[in-house]
Amino acid sequence: MIQFVGLLTKRRFLPLFVAQSLGAFNDNLFKNALVFFATYQIYNSIEAETRFSAIATGIFILPYFLFSALAGQFADGYDKARIMRIIKAAEIGIMAVGAIGIFTAHIELMLLALFGMGVHSAFFGPIKYSVLPQHLADEEVLGGTGLVEAGTYIAILGGTIAGGLLSAHVAAVAVLLIAIAGWLASLKIPPAPPLTTLKVDYNIVRASIRLVGAVMRIRRVALAILAMSIFWSIAAILGVLFPPLVKNVFHAQKDVASVFLAIFSVGIAIGSVIINRLLKGEVSARYGTVSVLVMAGFVADFYFAASGWPERAGPLxxxxxxxxxxxxxxxxxxxxxxxxxxxMFVVPLYAFLTTTVEKSQTSRTVAANNIVSSGAMVAGSVGIYGATQLGLSVLGAMWVIFALCLASAWSAWLLHRAGAVPHS
Incomplete structure (x- = not known):
């Protein structure tokens, strides 16, 4: 990815990178401050803590499922830069509501703002990838995608750490100021006019069904979406499990949960750099199967390491x-x-989605992926909560993740066999 770092000096990439990174930072600052507040100050049982973590995750992800089809149509049918400015302006209002919720310790108001941030991200998501083929040369798309992913996860790292360390009042001010900064960055994004004439279908149910149905008829795209959806269900389950796992298995404070989430964020960023170096600009899924099989091995080792963790009493x-x-x-x-x-597994799949279809359809293709992936994430969050209610331990849930890794490896192998390896 080193050869693509020069994109950070270009107006055709830098403002988008900054706006996206600040949004990701804000999402995680707000979400983690909320979840840690509930886990460590309101609830005092692993069942209640897991339930609230699952609810918060589901509330944030649900808008992707509901509004991605509409977001994809807007992004393909209107100037992408103009849409991004509107989205970032809306973030200021959403974070104002969140700040009021934080100052008043009003959980319902904070959850409303969390839903609003989910809506904001659902509309921004299709654009942040689909605008890249429009602003970048073909040989720059994989590197640009990797930079966006790396920047996103570094921002997640910052937001995660801040969410665990900042006081409630400081966090309330911070989310509002960051939203304003993101909007200012969006003003510098170059125009990205629509490449097709599109009549927007505002019936979100019908539009979602039609969009997913149309995209999933393309086998290679369908396999890429399936692979990514399984992966993001894994990420959602880990997000649900980390706070109660850290508190109840490792007997640790919320700052340790921040460390767990931070390591996960940095790791995704490092993986995106490594895969870009290995592929050297080529859009390919050939490392997908081995990457996720190695991932499964480390999931199993994490279980065995954690299951032997000694029980402790006293302060966290x-x-x-x-x-x-x-x-x-x-x-x-x-x-x-x-x-x-x-x-290493997921970054090339995003690049594939934006380069395997016509540029006029990229936003809707990414939106279809967001619908399916968000559905998988909600299912994973709700499913793992249901499983823990039926008696599965928080640590035992790691075997669910192991099984999902094997499913991801299978889907990645099918994708590679299907020839989803277009060369730049």
């Missing part, structure tokens, strides 16, 4: 005390490798 461990334990580094290595191999 802070980050320093947790890192001082001799077995901690095996846990963190497993987490890092799960994320790195995950990044």
């Amino acid at each position: 461990l802070n980050t320093g005390a947790f890192l001082a334990l001799p077995s901690t580094w095996r846990i963190l290595l497993d987490l890092g490798m799960i994320a790195i191999t995950g990044g």
Whole structure:
């Protein structure tokens, strides 16, 4: 990816990169501040904590399922830069509501703002990938996609850490200021006029069914979407499990949960860099199967390392005390490798989606993927909560993730066999 870093000096890429990264930072600052507040200050049982974490994750993801078809139509039918400015302006209002919720400790108001941020991200999602083929040369698309993914996950890292460290009042001010900065960055994004004439269907149910049906008829695209959907269901399940896992299995404070999420974010970014170096600009799925099989191996090792964790009494461990334990580094290595191999798996698939169809259809293709992936993430979040209610332990849920890794490997193999390896 090093050869593509020069894109960060170009107006055709930098403002989009900044606007997207700030939005990802805000999403995670707000979401994690909310989840940690509930986990460590409101609830006092693993069942209630897992339930709230699942609810918060589902509320944030649901708008992707509901509105992605509409978002894809807007992005393909109107100037993408103008749509991005409108979206980023709306973020300011959403975060104002969130700030009020934080200042008043009003959980329902904070959940409303979280839903609003999900809507914001659902509309921004198709554009951030589909605009790349319009602003970048063909040989720059994979590198640009990798930079967007790396920047997103570094922003997630920052937002995750901030969500665990900042006081409620500071977080309330921060989310509002960051939203304003994101809007200012969007003003510099170059025009990206529509490449087709499109009549928008505002019936979100009908539009979603038609869009997914049309896209999934293309076998290679359908296999890529299937592979990504399974992967993002894994990510959603991990997001649900981390706070109660850290508190109840590792007997640690919320700053350790921030460390877990941060390592996962950094790992995805590192994985996106590694796969770009390996592929050297080629859009290919050939490393997908081995990447996710290695990921499955580290998931299994994480389970065995955590299952042997000694039970502790007394105050919850802070980050320093947790890192001082001799077995901690095996846990963190497993987490890092799960994320790195995950990044290596998923980044080329996004590049494939935006280069295998006509440029006039890229937003709708990404939107179809968002619908299916968000459905899988909601199913994963709700499903893992239901499984824990039926008696599955939070740690035992790692075997569900292991099985999903094997399903991802199978879908990636089918994708590679189908010839989804267009050369740049």
